[in-house]
Amino acid sequence: MNRPIPFGFPNGRSLRLLLPSVVLALAFPAWASLGDNVTSVQTDKARMKGTLRSVATQRYVTHEIQVPTGQVVREFVSPDGNVFGVAWEGPFQPDLQQVLGSYFEPMKQAVAAQQRRGHGPISIESSGFVFQQGGHARDFHGRAYVPAMVPQGVDVTEIQ
Amino acid sequence: MRLLGILAAVCCLVSLVACGGGSSSTTSTITVVGASCNPTSIAAGQTSQCTASVSGTGSFSSAVTWTASGNGTITPAGGLFTASTVPFTSQATITATSTQDSTKTGSTTITVATAGTVNSVSASCNPTTIQGGQLTACTATVNGSGNFSPNVTWTASAGTVNPITGVYTNTTPGTYTITATSQQDPTKTAPVSVTVVNGVSNSLPIVVDGGPAGLNVSYANGAFATITVCVPGTSTCQTIDHVLVDTGSVGVRILAKAAGGELDPALVPLPQLTSGSNVIAQCNQFVDGFTWGSVSLATIQMAGETASTPLNATVAGLPIQLIGDPTIPTVPSSCTGMKNESNFQALGANGILGVGTFQQDCGSGCTSGTPPNVYYSCASGSCAPTLLGLAQQVTNPVSAFTVTNGSLGDNNGVLVQLPSVPSGGTTTVSGSLIFGIGTQTNNALGSATVFDTNSSANFTTVFNGQTNSCSYIDSGSNAYFFQSAGFPGLVACTGSISSFYCPTSLLTLSAQNQSATNTNGATGTVSFNVGNANTLFSNNGNANNAFMELAGPNAPVPNCGSSFDWGLSFFYGRNVFTAIEQQPVTGTSFVGPFWAY
Numbered sequence: 001m002n003r004p005i006p007f008g009f010p011n012g013r014s015l016r017l018l019l020p021s022v023v024l025a026l027a028f029p030a031w032a033s034l035g036d037n038v039t040s041v042q043t044d045k046a047r048m049k050g051t052l053r054s055v056a057t058q059r060y061v062t063h064e065i066q067v068p069t070g071q072v073v074r075e076f077v078s079p080d081g082n083v084f085g086v087a088w089e090g091p092f093q094p095d096l097q098q099v100l101g102s103y104f105e106p107m108k109q110a111v112a113a114q115q116r117r118g119h120g121p122i123s124i125e126s127s128g129f130v131f132q133q134g135g136h137a138r139d140f141h142g143r144a145y146v147p148a149m150v151p152q153g154v155d156v157t158e159i160q
Numbered sequence: 161m162r163l164l165g166i167l168a169a170v171c172c173l174v175s176l177v178a179c180g181g182g183s184s185s186t187t188s189t190i191t192v193v194g195a196s197c198n199p200t201s202i203a204a205g206q207t208s209q210c211t212a213s214v215s216g217t218g219s220f221s222s223a224v225t226w227t228a229s230g231n232g233t234i235t236p237a238g239g240l241f242t243a244s245t246v247p248f249t250s251q252a253t254i255t256a257t258s259t260q261d262s263t264k265t266g267s268t269t270i271t272v273a274t275a276g277t278v279n280s281v282s283a284s285c286n287p288t289t290i291q292g293g294q295l296t297a298c299t300a301t302v303n304g305s306g307n308f309s310p311n312v313t314w315t316a317s318a319g320t321v322n323p324i325t326g327v328y329t330n331t332t333p334g335t336y337t338i339t340a341t342s343q344q345d346p347t348k349t350a351p352v353s354v355t356v357v358n359g360v361s362n363s364l365p366i367v368v369d370g371g372p373a374g375l376n377v378s379y380a381n382g383a384f385a386t387i388t389v390c391v392p393g394t395s396t397c398q399t400i401d402h403v404l405v406d407t408g409s410v411g412v413r414i415l416a417k418a419a420g421g422e423l424d425p426a427l428v429p430l431p432q433l434t435s436g437s438n439v440i441a442q443c444n445q446f447v448d449g450f451t452w453g454s455v456s457l458a459t460i461q462m463a464g465e466t467a468s469t470p471l472n473a474t475v476a477g478l479p480i481q482l483i484g485d486p487t488i489p490t491v492p493s494s495c496t497g498m499k500n501e502s503n504f505q506a507l508g509a510n511g512i513l514g515v516g517t518f519q520q521d522c523g524s525g526c527t528s529g530t531p532p533n534v535y536y537s538c539a540s541g542s543c544a545p546t547l548l549g550l551a552q553q554v555t556n557p558v559s560a561f562t563v564t565n566g567s568l569g570d571n572n573g574v575l576v577q578l579p580s581v582p583s584g585g586t587t588t589v590s591g592s593l594i595f596g597i598g599t600q601t602n603n604a605l606g607s608a609t610v611f612d613t614n615s616s617a618n619f620t621t622v623f624n625g626q627t628n629s630c631s632y633i634d635s636g637s638n639a640y641f642f643q644s645a646g647f648p649g650l651v652a653c654t655g656s657i658s659s660f661y662c663p664t665s666l667l668t669l670s671a672q673n674q675s676a677t678n679t680n681g682a683t684g685t686v687s688f689n690v691g692n693a694n695t696l697f698s699n700n701g702n703a704n705n706a707f708m709e710l711a712g713p714n715a716p717v718p719n720c721g722s723s724f725d726w727g728l729s730f731f732y733g734r735n736v737f738t739a740i741e742q743q744p745v746t747g748t749s750f751v752g753p754f755w756a757y
Contacts, residue, residue, distance in 0.1 A: 068529060068530040069525065069529070069530050069531075069532040070525060070532075072718075087718070089717060089718060091525050091532075091616075092445060092525070092532045092533065092534065093445050093496075093497060095494060095496050095533070096496050096497060096498065097493075097496040098496075104496075107498065108498055108499065111448070111449075111498040111499050112499060113656055114656055114657070114658070114659060115377060115656040115657050115697075116448065116638075116659060117377055117378065117379060117380035117381075117508075117638065117697070118379050118380050118381055118382050118508060118638030119382075119404075119406075119446060119447070119448055119508070119636055119637065119638060120447065120448065120634075120636075120637035120638050120639060120641055120659070120712070120725065120727055121447055121448070121637065121641040121659065121712065121713075121714050121715070121723070121725060122447070122448050122498065122659055123652060123658060123659045123712060123713045123714070123715070124658055124659070125652065125658055131498075132713075132714070132715035133447055133448070133498065133715065134447060134641060134714045134715050134717070134722075134723045134725065135447050135630070135723060136408040136409065136447065136516070136617065136632055136634055136636075136637075136725075137408060137409045137410055137445075137514070137516060137518065137521060137617070138518065138522070138523065138525070138616060138617065139616040139617060139618065139630065139632075140445065140447065141630070141715060141717045141718075141720075141723070142715055143715055143716070157716055160715070160716040160717065160718050
């Protein structure tokens with residue numbers, strides 16, 4: 001079931017991405033994990049029961065899912081269809097296993113290998129991926145990306 | 161006398177220039193000026209006509225100038241006095257001054273009465289019971305008719321009361337009478353009884369010492385407290401050491417013995433929170449992982465304070481999380497995170513003492529709509545997300561402190577006090593977790609700057625030109641965590657300590673904090689140092705646990721710039737207050753949530 005929703009973003013989010021773009025809007029959307037190819041997104045359809053907005057820029061497309069419990073999850077898709085980055089924010093963490101896909105286990109292992117000596121934000125830059133999460137009770141934010149998949153010319157600070 | 165007039169005339173003949181006008185004015189003198197007014201007693205707004213009698217010699221002038229001191233005005237030439245409104249009956253002094261000789265004056269008085277009558281005075285003090293050294297604010301209402309004075313003067317049978325404001329304090333236990341007396345009519349008084357009791361001990365020792373015995377890797381920058389966990393309504397208790405003091409989370413979480421912690425259900429059988437026949441469990445998210453356990457009910461004792469049943473709760477006891485409770489089902493698949501911290505080595509502590517700015521850990525996000533993956537209802541070996549009312553949620557123990565009826569409780573926030581740490585770190589640091597803000601002599605805001613937070617418990621930190629509007633102060637984060645914003649040399653470490661910075665030399669940095677709201681618009685500059693984490697950790701044969709210079713990177717946040725997380729590094733050498741939402745600070749205009757330092 002695809003139905004259009006009004007143009008624009010709630011809470012003023014991602015207006016920067018909106019300007020040079022084409023907007024596609026879907027309800028109960030498809031979803032893909034980090035590293036997936038968007039041709040496979042139908043398999044995870046409706047898992048997050050959220051609202052999707054897709055915004056195309058010159059170098060990539062951003063799929064933004066607003067989850068009913070308040071989180072926002074963004075996936076960054078390269079022109080060749082690969083999800084090269086994901087980012088999330090909100091009062092709760094999203095289902096990170098779902099968001100990180102096949103990278104979830106390697107990232108968990110990387111977190112476990114950290115000599116953290118306590119609690120606080122995590123920042124991991126391995127040869128294969130970057131994982132960062134920060135925040136506190138009722139306000140979390142994070143991102144993960146695969147540097148080798150980031151399209152040429154994209155500033156990784158845009159993955160947020 | 162006639163002779164003087166002749167001499168004056170002769171003088172004029174000699175020197176015409178000096179004589180001016182009238183031929184005889186320079187020969188007159190003023191001897192006496194008298195003044196009288198009628199009537200001599202008037203009320204506010206009424207008038208009294210004053211007249212002068214001037215005696216003198218020669219062709220003296222009988223003109224006078226009228227002045228009045230207080231309680232009214234008088235026309236300078238006509239002598240018509242108009243009484244102003246006065247708080248109580250008083251006198252005005254009226255003076256007539258000779259215009260010819262200003263050294264000659266005459267005075268009289270007019271009684272100015274108030275236009276109203278005081279009938280009674282009523283008074284009250286809030287609170288009526290204080291701990292020794294606390295303040296209570298007394299207020300009075302004067303009842304009367306007409307234009308009566310509303311002012312009272314405060315006195316006390318013992319202790320100290322401000323005669324104007326009515327703020328009372330006393331250090332000696334007992335019952336005392338504070339009295340408001342009408343200034344207009346001192347026969348009208350109102351006594352108030354105030355009881356002074358011995359103060360509740362509100363200071364809990366904390367220590368930064370590497371964490372509980374048995375950790376594979378010692379904890380860095382963790383402030384730990386020892387607390388007592390009891391079965392509600394009983395004296396069946398167990399003391400738990402090394403509970404992490406965390407101003408970035410909310411609620412008490414205790415690691416069960418079965419998960420490597422200390423709390424032993426055989427010694428302290430805490431009841432579980434239930435819904436019908438289902439047990440309520442929780443997947444609590446931290447920034448670096450999650451804890452899974454039952455919601456259990458306990459009484460928590462810290463220093464002289466007792467945290468128990470929250471307001472509006474229907475079952476006795478403070479809802480806490482019993483992490484790793486072996487009696488509930490295993491972690492459901494929807495409870496995900498980077499690390500399951502429901503075990504001793506991953507938690508690095510025997511529990512978490514969450515004393516942040518919220519009253520509950522989840523709040524309205526868990527009371528309606530789609531239930532998030534936070535609270536779970538468990539039955540038949542499996543658990544599913546559920547909504548949970550505020551009074552059932554894991555609750556900030558400070559906001560649930562038992563408060564003696566009518567007295568000022570220590571339930572509006574906490575003060576963390578830690579001394580400064582030498583450059584390069586040290587092994588152990590001792591400090592205090594003090595309960596209450598502005599409630600006792602040891603927790604006054606004093607000269608601390610108050611920074612309001614927004615609804616997400618954030619304020620703004622500007623660093624190196626980057627505005628980070630999702631910033632916060634968090635004793636549970638073990639360093640400063642912030643984006644370098646391109647600052648030269650501020651580079652992340654590599655390998656297993658990549659969550660910290662490793663500059664090649666000590667960096668001296670500066671950032672500006674800003675209140676999240678325009679309510680008070682507070683700003684303040686913080687100077688801080690960042691050292692090389694690799695070096696810091698290896699100093700002193702790897703034995704140091706407290707570091708003022710430990711910092712690490714952070715992620716970008718949409719519409720926020722980033723977060724500047726002022727972790728425990730920030731707390732050394734400071735008094736840092738964390739005020740709970742909706743809780744006022746008596747004697748100030750400040751209401752939580754806020755931070756102050």
